[in-house]
Amino acid sequence: MFGTGIIKGLGTTLKRTVDTFVDDFHKTPSRYTDAIETPQGKILQQPFDSHGLFTIQYPEEKRLLPENFRYIPMLVYEEDTGEQRCTACGICAKVCPPQCIWIVRDQNKEGKPVPRPTQFFIDASICMSCGLCAEFCPFDSIKMNHDYEIATYDRYPGLILDLEELSVPTSYYAALYPKAWEAEQKAKAEKAARMAERKRKAAARKAAAAAKKKSQ
Numbered sequence: 001m002f003g004t005g006i007i008k009g010l011g012t013t014l015k016r017t018v019d020t021f022v023d024d025f026h027k028t029p030s031r032y033t034d035a036i037e038t039p040q041g042k043i044l045q046q047p048f049d050s051h052g053l054f055t056i057q058y059p060e061e062k063r064l065l066p067e068n069f070r071y072i073p074m075l076v077y078e079e080d081t082g083e084q085r086c087t088a089c090g091i092c093a094k095v096c097p098p099q100c101i102w103i104v105r106d107q108n109k110e111g112k113p114v115p116r117p118t119q120f121f122i123d124a125s126i127c128m129s130c131g132l133c134a135e136f137c138p139f140d141s142i143k144m145n146h147d148y149e150i151a152t153y154d155r156y157p158g159l160i161l162d163l164e165e166l167s168v169p170t171s172y173y174a175a176l177y178p179k180a181w182e183a184e185q186k187a188k189a190e191k192a193a194r195m196a197e198r199k200r201k202a203a204a205r206k207a208a209a210a211a212k213k214k215s216q
Contacts, residue, residue: 020052070144
């Protein structure tokens with residue numbers, strides 16, 4: 001029948017509108033009151049069990065992004081030492097599908113390569129945000145940032161991000177990825193415990209061999 005599609009569409013809109021008010025009435029306090037106040041504005045977390053429309057007054061209010069959200073890559077450095085995790089191995093540049101990563105490895109006074117980058121560029125205008133660079137990085141140096149507000153009036157050089165713009169401390173990474181950070185720290189602690197146990201056993205064997213040699 002002619003016009004049934006329009007009626008169904010209006011019915012769906014009406015249902016979503018009614019669900020919005022019903023959901024707001026059932027929940028006290030409202031889902032909009034549980035906001036995180038930041039210098040950049042309010043951060044709202046959209047409940048998974050909410051019904052109807054969820055309206056955010058952007059840019060004054062923003063949605064809390066899930067941990068697995070990914071956008072432009074970032075380079076993590078150790079906050080306590082200021083040392084870059086990146087060793088300029090170039091694996092990220094090799095696996096990057098649009099080839100938007102350029103790396104220049106540092107050198108010492110003798111001209112020998114040093115395992116750290118002196119230049120690191122990412123062309124954000126062609127980056128696919130695929131996350132392959134972060135997945136293949138053997139040193140957990142590259143992670144995917146949550147900062148999606150990188151609009152600029154000039155594409156070049158505005159969207160060519162350099163080493164300084166890409167570098168973030170470990171505390172920033174831990175805030176964006178609390179679960180991943182916890183798992184990473186746990187793995188580091190277990191590795192350190194295994195290494196300490198190996199050293200203890202090696203020292204015990206060495207002491208036993210020395211005692212046996214002395215007794216002979």
